Amino acid sequence: MTETTRSSALGATGAGDLFQLLRDGLPRTRAELALMTGLARSTVGVRLDALADLGLVGPVADAVSTGGRPPSRVALMPSARVVLAADIGASHARVALTDLMGNELVSHREDLEIALGPDAVLGWMVENVGLLLARLGRASGDLIAIGIGLPGPVQFSTGRPVNPPIMPGWDDFDVPGWVRRHMDVPVFVDNDVNIMALGERSHAWPTIDHFLFVKIATGIGSGIISGGRLQRGAQGIAGDIGHVRIARAAGIPCHCGNTGCLEAIASGPAIASELRRLGVDAPTGRSVVDLVRRGNVDAIQAVRQAGRDLGEVLTSCVNMINPSVIAIGGSMSLAGEHLIAGVREVVYTRSMPLATEHLTIVQSRAGEDAAILGASMLAIHHVLSPEGLDWLASSASAGSSVPV
């Protein structure tokens, strides 16, 4: 089983097991670390030196003097290195630098069309990383990893987009390869909904192991955390709920080529289109949110109905995944309780009682920060894994390939 493979790898790697103990931020002595790992004191010393060389751990002063020579304690140094987190949307992009705990240090946002293609968009990112590093007064060598969220399906193991519908020029593009020609650090790429799921969980639900994040905006998708881990599925497209068929959409064409998809009636553009049919001036999904906030009854009813439609599909998801929290984000979630109320109305009626008894359905709490936080967590989680640390330790000289 996978668990077995992983624990073997842990045993076989160098400093990884030690570092996992330090990721909680608590300082420890070498004797404590030797006791906790069963490693020889000399081995602990060698491995701590390797982590210190990477700048990831360092000595901490004892708060209280015990008299005599104080034991030398070491701890994670969250500010020792910085992480680049990028949130690339269909028509905007945001880059940020964070510390090793995911805290945002500095960021920049611009309107940017993904359709300009990978050279333009990634070029913009690389340029801005330089500016952000300069603003922080950090050297480029301080950058330890890069996490990127893209608005389409991504094969996580290679970082390449797979048939992304709204990203001309990006299909099968080697994103990590391109980025690493400019910045030689590990690059992790995933789709935007997966990284928002990671970010939302990290921000608001860190102890929840069965968690569903739903994004409802121009498209509709979800990120699934089961058993404490993000689940990407065999092709990296798990959570694709936008193209599940629902009865009320029967016959309505969807841009995917099928008819009857959830996205064809419950996405931002679909709700706006339905309102225009009723004579309401609603050019975009965002305008629908504005109308709801101004109390427009047609818009409120349309959003509530979209919530019910989404709830129809989430009912199956609840029976299937049995999450304890569903967080609903994306621009349409800014319409607030009207949307969530529609979702709850259907899910609590239709799902099995055992599955809804302890189920919480709420609006996203991380809001627009979910993606940046998630991209940072994605990069930190992988680069500071035992395999990632092995790579870091060997990369300076060898330039080996990035483990994902």
Added chain:
Amino acid sequence: MTETTRSSALGATGAGDLFQLLRDGLPRTRAELALMTGLARSTVGVRLDALADLGLVGPVADAVSTGGRPPSRVALMPSARVVLAADIGASHARVALTDLMGNELVSHREDLEIALGPDAVLGWMVENVGLLLARLGRASGDLIAIGIGLPGPVQFSTGRPVNPPIMPGWDDFDVPGWVRRHMDVPVFVDNDVNIMALGERSHAWPTIDHFLFVKIATGIGSGIISGGRLQRGAQGIAGDIGHVRIARAAGIPCHCGNTGCLEAIASGPAIASELRRLGVDAPTGRSVVDLVRRGNVDAIQAVRQAGRDLGEVLTSCVNMINPSVIAIGGSMSLAGEHLIAGVREVVYTRSMPLATEHLTIVQSRAGEDAAILGASMLAIHHVLSPEGLDWLASSASAGSSVPV
């Protein structure tokens, strides 16, 4: 994250990390194990002694003499201990003893009503374990763990059934507690579909990390393996697809209290009922399978339609979970290709191309052995985990609680 917690625990436990290396069955020297784990030679020696005391590893002779004193190699001893696997159905029960690799050594099956209650059913199980051990000529102390599958929802962490619809007297019953008053070894209890998923994967798809097992019989359910691990969800009821609503079942009452559930039109009894309405003599689901095998056209059409109905729900599952293999088992799957063809017809038409491009949909290969094999794998996986080994090492004297 969960990964981190687990690796910390691995580091902190005694012999677990060493044992994970040996679970592949390959013999290794102490020097090799020290190298692979980074542990001191003396530590390896102490931990191997602990595993040898449990009878789990032992010395193996070298195939080729190298001249001089041969290095002493150790390996997993699959026959050193036995595992009890129990498959308790609605109206049958089967118990088997397996070795530490899951190979069945001896088994016994009887018609037995789950409705007789836990005392009668578990009493039958305990009685038969004694007989099976005697047939093998093994002592009761050779039993290392027990895995039990039950036909209803089970809270895995406690081993207690949760509102099981067809199991009067079992709700919240402490199954492990009852069993351990008779046999003091770790007891792991899960629902039958989850253990069938584990068994089917172990038998036919050991390298597939995204796997869905569907049981279609008196009821309909599924077991989900994502990221290489069985996913139980927050209340242990993940995979409950029998009560997802589908359009063709609109208005048809289901025993769950709702209307329109998949189970209300596609289960064995539902298909039989539909055939009787057409004037066909089909008292049970099993009789439908017989009719199909004899070429009855009404029965073939009804089974194919049930496959389409199941496919309707699996379409959402495929979009959500993105598995690479779906195996369909349970008594109705014995109707063979007619059922599977109906499933494929809908799933390959309706799911996203990216999700179906590499998707295999097949009949279960482990067949009726899936449950016994899965119950054995469930018990072995947990009792031979680092936490389980710690418990084993301390249990003889202390009688501590079972870690799950």
